Amino acid sequence: MGTMIKLICPSCGLNSGTIYEGYGFAKKRYGVIWCKNCRKFSSAVIAVDKYQSGKWKTQKYAIFRCKDCDERVSLFDLNTKSCPICNAIMDQELVGFWD
Ligand SMILES: [Zn+2]
């Protein structure tokens, strides 16, 4: 099951809106990406479980692109949660669950 979260920066007010994160839809794992061109957060598939020769294998993705501008973007680190604009630690709010 994945979670729907919101990231809000207490210092500069950056607000991610609702983003999907975690494990759900069709054995796909979602992570949070940040596009510095569009200055916005979104979710991207970071890994997929595939059934191959009798076993489940996790295929991880290493390259992510912004859906809006096609810029190569990096994964946002949900452990450190440092704001991409001002480096303050962002607050994480739980919006709901999905699967
Ligand atoms: Zn900030």
Ligand SMILES: [Zn+2]
């Ligand atoms: Zn973009």
